[in-house]
Amino acid sequence: MTDDKKLKEIEAKIGKIPQIFKDLKDLSPEMYEMLVDLDNMIWADGALSRKVKKIIAIAVAAALRDTHAVKEQTAGAKKLGVTDEEIEEGLRVSFLLAGMPSYMYGKIAVKDVMKRE
Amino acid sequence: MTDDKKLKEIEAKIGKIPQIFKDLKDLSPEMYEMLVDLDNMIWADGALSRKVKKIIAIAVAAALRDTHAVKEQTAGAKKLGVTDEEIEEGLRVSFLLAGMPSYMYGKIAVKDVMKRE
Amino acid sequence: MTDDKKLKEIEAKIGKIPQIFKDLKDLSPEMYEMLVDLDNMIWADGALSRKVKKIIAIAVAAALRDTHAVKEQTAGAKKLGVTDEEIEEGLRVSFLLAGMPSYMYGKIAVKDVMKRE
Amino acid sequence: MTDDKKLKEIEAKIGKIPQIFKDLKDLSPEMYEMLVDLDNMIWADGALSRKVKKIIAIAVAAALRDTHAVKEQTAGAKKLGVTDEEIEEGLRVSFLLAGMPSYMYGKIAVKDVMKRE
Amino acid sequence: MTDDKKLKEIEAKIGKIPQIFKDLKDLSPEMYEMLVDLDNMIWADGALSRKVKKIIAIAVAAALRDTHAVKEQTAGAKKLGVTDEEIEEGLRVSFLLAGMPSYMYGKIAVKDVMKRE
Amino acid sequence: MTDDKKLKEIEAKIGKIPQIFKDLKDLSPEMYEMLVDLDNMIWADGALSRKVKKIIAIAVAAALRDTHAVKEQTAGAKKLGVTDEEIEEGLRVSFLLAGMPSYMYGKIAVKDVMKRE
Numbered sequence A, B, C, D, E, F: 001m002t003d004d005k006k007l008k009e010i011e012a013k014i015g016k017i018p019q020i021f022k023d024l025k026d027l028s029p030e031m032y033e034m035l036v037d038l039d040n041m042i043w044a045d046g047a048l049s050r051k052v053k054k055i056i057a058i059a060v061a062a063a064l065r066d067t068h069a070v071k072e073q074t075a076g077a078k079k080l081g082v083t084d085e086e087i088e089e090g091l092r093v094s095f096l097l098a099g100m101p102s103y104m105y106g107k108i109a110v111k112d113v114m115k116r117e
Helices: A003-014 A019-027 A029-042 A050-063 A067-080 A084-098 A100-116 B003-014 B019-027 B029-042 B050-063 B067-080 B084-098 B100-116 C003-014 C019-027 C029-042 C050-063 C067-080 C084-098 C100-116 D003-014 D019-027 D029-042 D050-063 D067-080 D084-098 D100-116 E003-014 E019-027 E029-042 E050-063 E067-079 E084-098 E100-116 F003-014 F019-027 F029-042 F050-063 F067-080 F084-098 F100-116
Strands: none
Touching: A003 A029, A003 A050, A019 A029, A019 F100, A029 B084, A029 E029, A029 F084, A050 A067, A050 A084, A050 A100, A050 B050, A050 B084, A067 A100, A067 F100, A084 A100, A084 B029, A084 B050, A084 C029, A084 D100, A100 C019, A100 C067, A100 D084, B003 B029, B003 B050, B019 B029, B019 D100, B029 C029, B029 D084, B050 B067, B050 B084, B050 B100, B067 B100, B067 D100, B084 B100, B084 E029, B084 F100, B100 E019, B100 E067, B100 F084, C003 C029, C003 C050, C019 C029, C029 D084, C050 C067, C050 C084, C050 C100, C050 D050, C050 D084, C067 C100, C084 C100, C084 D029, C084 D050, C084 E100, C084 F029, C100 E084, C100 F019, C100 F067, D003 D029, D003 D050, D019 D029, D019 E100, D029 E084, D029 F029, D050 D067, D050 D084, D050 D100, D067 D100, D067 E100, D084 D100, E003 E029, E003 E050, E019 E029, E029 F084, E050 E067, E050 E084, E050 E100, E050 F050, E050 F084, E067 E100, E084 E100, E084 F029, E084 F050, F003 F029, F003 F050, F019 F029, F050 F067, F050 F084, F050 F100, F067 F100, F084 F100
């Protein structure tokens, strides 16, 4: 399967591919290849749907206080049709396990993504 | 509503209540009250089911390398009927966002909980 | 007690309420209610004064490399009359337990807050 | 000033010196020297008392989910006369900024230290 | 190339393969396959030698306060001939960027591994 | 040895001194003194070269998702002659131990530093 087809597959799974991921094709082709395969495996519908996986990713990124990743994951999630209510309830788990700022950064990300897109 | 009834409600929602949570009733009654209400709100079925919330909690705890919390969450998840496959796919998201050890600690927790219960 | 009165109480305790906290009233009223009560409990004068609690919060946020939270906590602390020397000595504990960048982000926050206000 | 005198000074400031710190004298004398001076500076009474610094250290260690450091700091704090109520209120700040497990690990540490000593 | 040959290759590169990694072959064959390829790529001699990569891994694991990973990485490093002095100097970087406990957990791991093997 | 000479020594070892570090001379002279000595010890050529130490520092900062520190360390590394390939291979270790975003933030930092200088 060509790289471009693989990338299209990932986009269908995660909603939106970050620019830095695309840049990696030139910056580090070997890692790029590996990550394309990894992403294709991890985000596929399986025991959990890709939507649920996105909600998990937002909650995890928020718990890690990784505001950049929260925004990227949220942008993708929106394109897959994940609702604000679903993200809210995922973020509450982050609040409980990782504190109020985690939750707040998630809420800010949702607001930012809604405004931007 | 009495405290005992509230605690039963939480148990129905999260599968298993950690011992330290129960101890808190004596150690710090004011925090205990607050956390009982917080838990009852956060773990309720809503836009996401309590099962999905447990899978999120395991992924978040694993991403934080919080092996103690991973085990507690996994023990509760098992009682709610969350499957190994669902946990596996949630942990793969932790792997991607937080590294191989996160994933591994999740797998070890699942093995430990299965053996113990 | 009305919400507005509770919010005023929190402001007296923490010095300054972040915008996102206020937004939460519309974004997620249920969480807002809970957090208002939680904040009112946690920041009250007790065995520790609200000033000491703010110094702790700055040190914790710095240790977590949470530059956003460091700035919010520092802005509030300044309004409560916490001194630069007190923040400095709290940040030294963060330095020891969480590394030089933690300390540095705290120092940068203090400088930024002083300039801004 | 001799090393032994410096170490005694640190002990007076932090309540209890961890074994690994003492081992460092042989394992890595250069780092040991540096850390002795660093500890002597950071834990001295100043704008904040050594007791308040210990409470900060417990809150920071708990926020980092560093259960080992929480126990060491708590053991020292107890020897300096820090009360359970003071630790409790510091840990509530950790709860708010870093999540429920942070708080719980602090409570468990206090219980363990009380039993042991 | 057969799986066993790939595993032998990894062992040559990292010194020692953790048990949980081997268990993964049964627990999650798809992830196992992926991780075998990933490990083979990441740990190969290249612009950096496998020894230097191990020193980096110890410093990173220590900085993350991941005592389990520190021990696994140190055990592997020892088999590759990494010296105590090299680990010490890598851990000093962790000390500066992530605090004294990070450094201390590294030192404890080295002591433990030396005793055990 | 005068302070200026010590600072020059550090610059030779780490490639570039962050502005906040210089500001510390006025903001907190006591900490400044201590950190100058600490830096001079930690970054000296020894069992590991200063170049290898920089690669470790970039990997550690990336693993901690500390994008500010990643950029500072990368700017210094470039001045010491550390190559892109060496940073890439160090970041792969961060990827494995701390997840894809860690790696990505390192790659973004390298791109930013190259453009700026």
